[in-house]
Amino acid sequence: MMSNEQAIAVKPSDPPCVLVLGGANMDIAATSAQPLKPADSNPGVIRSSPGGVARNVAENLARLGVATRLLAAVGDDPYGHSLLEATQKAGVDVQGCWILPGKTTSTYVSLHGPAGDLAVAVNDMRILACLTPERLAPRADRVRHAAALVVDCNLTADALAWVFANRGDTPVFVDAVSAFKCPRIAPWLDQVHTLKVNRQEAQALCGFDVQSDADIERAAQWLHTQGVQQVVLSLGARGVYWSDKDTAHGWQGTLPAAVVNVTGGGDALMAGLVHGFMSQQSLAESIPFALACAALTLSAEQANHPGLSVDSVLQLLRSAAK
Numbered sequence: 001m002m003s004n005e006q007a008i009a010v011k012p013s014d015p016p017c018v019l020v021l022g023g024a025n026m027d028i029a030a031t032s033a034q035p036l037k038p039a040d041s042n043p044g045v046i047r048s049s050p051g052g053v054a055r056n057v058a059e060n061l062a063r064l065g066v067a068t069r070l071l072a073a074v075g076d077d078p079y080g081h082s083l084l085e086a087t088q089k090a091g092v093d094v095q096g097c098w099i100l101p102g103k104t105t106s107t108y109v110s111l112h113g114p115a116g117d118l119a120v121a122v123n124d125m126r127i128l129a130c131l132t133p134e135r136l137a138p139r140a141d142r143v144r145h146a147a148a149l150v151v152d153c154n155l156t157a158d159a160l161a162w163v164f165a166n167r168g169d170t171p172v173f174v175d176a177v178s179a180f181k182c183p184r185i186a187p188w189l190d191q192v193h194t195l196k197v198n199r200q201e202a203q204a205l206c207g208f209d210v211q212s213d214a215d216i217e218r219a220a221q222w223l224h225t226q227g228v229q230q231v232v233l234s235l236g237a238r239g240v241y242w243s244d245k246d247t248a249h250g251w252q253g254t255l256p257a258a259v260v261n262v263t264g265g266g267d268a269l270m271a272g273l274v275h276g277f278m279s280q281q282s283l284a285e286s287i288p289f290a291l292a293c294a295a296l297t298l299s300a301e302q303a304n305h306p307g308l309s310v311d312s313v314l315q316l317l318r319s320a321a322k
Contacts, residue, residue, distance in 0.1 A: 017067040017093075018274055019142055021163065022054025022152035022175075023128060024072035024087070024097075025106040026079040027263070027303060036113050049302040050086045051108060053152040053175050056264050056303050060271030060293065062091030063308040066278055069093040069146075071139055073127050079105040090304070096139055103127045128154050133162035144168035148193075148274055153177040157184045164188040171277070175270050176201035190227025194277070196270050198234045216241050220249065230283050232273060232290075234266060239291065244283045252287045255320045257295035264303030268293040272313070292316045 032044040050059070058070040070092050074080030076099050083105065088094045106128065110121040136159060143149060143166050151163055152175040163172070171193035176182035179200040185192065186205060202219040203210040210219045220231040220243040233241045243249035272293035276286025292313045297305045305312075 015067050016147035016278075017069055018061055018148045018150060018278065019069050019071065019146035019170075020054045020058040020061070020150040021071040021131075021143075021155065022150075023052040023106055023125060023154035024050075024055035024070070024074055024083050025052035025108045025123070025125070026083060027051035028107065028109045029112065030110070031112040031116065032114055034114060036111070036119055047301070050083050051263070051303045052083075052106060053154060053177055053267055054150065055083065055087055056267035057150055057152075057175070057271050057274070058092045059087055059090040059304045060268050060297075060308060061274060063304070064271060064275045064293070064310055064313075066275055067093075069096055069142065071096050071131075071136075071142070073098040073100055073103070073130050073135075075099070075103040075105040075127060076101040077105055079107060096142060098130070098135065100127065100130055103130060125154060129156060131155060131159045133158055136162050136166075140166045144170060146170050148173060148277060150175070150270065150274060153181040153184050155184070160184055160188065164191050167191070173270065173274055173277075175266070176205070179204040189223065192228045194230040194232065194273060194283075195223060195228045196232045196234065196266070196273070198236070198266075202233055213241075217243075217249070232269070232283075232287070234269065240269075240287065242283055242287050247282065248284055250284065250287075252291060255292055255295040255316060257298045259298045260301055261303070262298060264300075265294040265298045267303065268297035268305070268308070275310075288317060289313060292320075 028048045030044055030046045032042040036042055054072055058068050061068040074083055084094045084097060106125045108123045111119045113119055149170045150173045154177055173194045174185055174192050176197040182201045182204055199210045206219045206222045216233055223231050224245040229245050231243045239253040241251050269290045272290025273286050276289055296308055296316055
């Protein structure tokens, strides 16, 4: 893995590749065996697994057979090396990632009650601030020559500004991440190919309530007026509302899933959308596949389903159609 600021040139022989830029976390989840007792030691189960929006999307894409490179920063610590090793083992090219001595790998720690309900969580994502325009500059060639670029709004406003100034003609897919962080993308909506948001994130961007079906359709249209080509508005258990600026729009329900862990479902949805784009499918054609990716992921304990593949997704779609 690279830990310096060396430029990475693109060779003419390099195959088309999706570049994913953003957060890579170590997720640590603790679940108590009994109702939580504050200010006390609670017996339970603690699990750690690779996570982070961009990293999860990259792993899912690789498992779907898409040539994928990840650009993320980790610390020169056990979590950082473990994250890169697991991501590379899943098939992702991590040679462009930064290993930063003296920095702490992004970590998300959550505490859950016996029913899996979240009691409290703490995230340490300070390392994302290290993805400055100066550090990103040697990767500009990769950005301009990517078949598609996926970014998450964990990136700082300065990093996002650099991305859109250097993307060339590369189509950009954006995961809004949260209502707090997604306003960072507002100045560049006219350069976004596909935007994935939920109700709260759409509301933060649009500036009006997004509650009713009419509000949802209005939000998508407002985002189109700002220049977004494709909008996918996630509605949780209800599914999605999707809209292409130039063609069609519609509602699509979720597929049946034995939900084990809701973490990572949205990242799998995004990976499915990018896979559809790389397969030259329309948004309408991509949506069922993307929702099947999400449904499969929800049935895994970790944020990425180790059995995710095109065949497993198509099998789930066939079963749901019966």
